[in-house]
Amino acid sequence: MSQITSPAPYSISRPQDVIDIVNKNSAVNTSVAVIFIALGGILIDAYQAAMVGFGNKYIAAQFGISPGLAATVNASVLVAALIGGLLANRIINRFGQKRAFIIGMGLCTLGAAAVAIAPDIWWVLVCRVIMGFGLGIDFPLATNAVAELRGSTSKKTGSSVNLWQMAWYVSTTVVYLVLLPLLLSGIAEEQLWRYGIFIGAIFAVVIMILRYFFIGESAMWAARVGRYEEACAILAKRYGVHARVAAQPPLQSLSVEKAENKLRGGYGILFNSRYRKRTLLGCIVATMQAWQYNAVGVYLPLTLAGILSGGLTGALAGSAVVNALCGITGGLAGSLLLQRLGTRLQSMYGFALVTIALLALGTLATTSPWLSLTLLGAIIFFHSAGPGGLGMTIATLSYPPAIRPTGVGFARAIMRTGAIAGLIFWPMLWGALKTEAFYWLAAVPFLGFLTCLLIKWEALGANVDAEDAEVLAELEK
Structure with a gap:
């Protein structure tokens, strides 16, 4: 009688061994639900951005300031998120994925809950900054977690990471579906933003709980800081892979302190001869898409109110329909088309x-x-199906794990400059020019088009994780 034997376990003696195992073995559970849980911080980011965009004029009226100044205060979340994105890699290296997730979402929850009861505009400013730090930390974590669930060499990874764009529009649609019943229940228009932001804080708590149980720690991080037994346990639980630490002492691991201190070197590597084009492409695509979205998408109710009849109820209903029919479907179409077109062409x-x-x-x-309404829907659809999510997807798939959070955090930080520009300047431009403002805004996606035409780097399917050992050696120098 033949005896059935289990496969020989993998042997781990360095961080690259864990990276290779992850790339060969997708996680046991990579369902859309789990991907959305990993991307949960992006859901909260989208929700709060749309909610504050809706509440901008009410914030201005309540605190006796101009809409432009209110938009500037609201944009403080993006400035803080820019800084948080640059600090994300340090926090991830110091605390690991699991605790960094809690830090990011915890700050966002505290800030959102506090801004809902803000007595003055300075309170709003401080709370928005706290939220921004949390959101900035969270985004690199989210896309890195998705890449680790799939393995960066799989073309499915690009589609999974790019689902963040669909998740974004699911979340913004929820904003209008939350506001409509609040409005119809008799809550005063000028108080809707407070209720909506507080509900967002509750959503953030739910995301924290789900991530704690379904996402957990990063096997790559555990190996990088020398916790090889923990890495083996994660591989067994998440990937169904039997691995054990090699008999000889593990090599090439970094202490937590060394991992934390490699931040500056990580940013330098982003602009060396190998990664410069990747960094420029990811950052410019991310920035231009953020600029166009924060002008049209965030202020969609404002724009629709100036075009459609039906008051606030009509504007909210129209915004929900445009986001659902064009944003969500565009994000889904973009993820499905990605394997055929690639990140640059799409x-x-x-x-x-x-x-x-x-x-x-x-x-x-x-x-x-x-x-x-049809043309606005077309803008949202082509944005969502095209560059909307791809700047972050390019950044996620262009770097090995050792500098992936750094690359994503940097691209996300630079992207925030485009978001700030759209958030602050669009209300001013719209107020001065009305529909002629769309001509000026068209220059933004055109610059994005030229960038993609000139920089020919395709991140999808590139075996960037094979570069990790070399990058770690460079960081050690």
């Missing part, structure tokens, strides 16, 4: 179509409300 085509739609909207917006 970004390029998306930018081109958004440029055309913005020019058409500037010309035809006053002719028909329904045509305007």
Whole structure:
């Protein structure tokens, strides 16, 4: 009688061994639900961005400031998120994925709960900064966790990471579905933003709990800081892989302190001859898409209120429909098309179509409300299906694990400059020019199109994790 034997266990003697195992073995559970849990901070980011965009004029009225100053105060969350993104790698290296998730979402929860009861604009400013730090820390964690669940060499990883764009629009649709019943229940318009932001804090607590149980610690981080037994336990639980520490002493591991102190070297590597093009492409795509989205997407109720009839109820309902029919479906279509087109071409085509739609909207917006709604929907769809999520996807798939959080954090930080520009300047531009403002905005996606045309780097399917040992050696220097 033949005896069935289990496969020989993997032997681990260095961090690269764990990275290779992860890339060969996708996690046992990579369902859409688990991916969305990993991307949970992005859901909260989208929710709070849309909620504050809705509440901008009410915040200005309640605290006796101009809408432009209110937008500047609200944009403080993006400045703080920019800084948080730059600090993300240090926090991840110091505390690990599991605790860093709690730190990021914890700050966001505290800030959101406090801003809902803000008595003055300075309170709002402080709370928005606290939220921003949390969101900035969380984003690199989220996309890195998804990449680790799939393994960066799999083309499915790009589709999974890019689901963050679909998740974003799911969350912004929820914003309007939360606001509508609050409005219909008799809550005063000027108080809606407070209730909505507080509900967002509750959502953040739910995300923290789900992540704690379903995502957990990073096997790659555990190996990088010398916790090889812990890495083996994670591999067994998450990937169903039997691994054991090699008899000889483990090599190439970093202490927590050394891992933390490699931050500056990590940023230097982003601009060396190997990674410069990848960094520029990811950052510019991310920045241009953020600029166009924070002008059109965040202020969608404001824009629709100026185009459609029906008051606030009509604007909220229209925003929910546009986000659901165009944003969510665009994000899903973008993830499905990604394996066929790749990150660069898909970004390029998306930018081109958004440029055309913005020019058409500037010309035809006053002719028909329904045509305007259709063109706004087209902008949201082509943004979501194209470059909307791909700047972060390019950054996630362009770097090995040792500097992936650094690369994503840096790209996300630079991206925030585009978001700040859209958030602050669009209300001013819209107030001064109305529908002619769309002509000026068209320059943003056109610059994104030119960037994708000129920089020819394709991140999808690139075996960047094979570069990890070399990068670790460079960081050690």
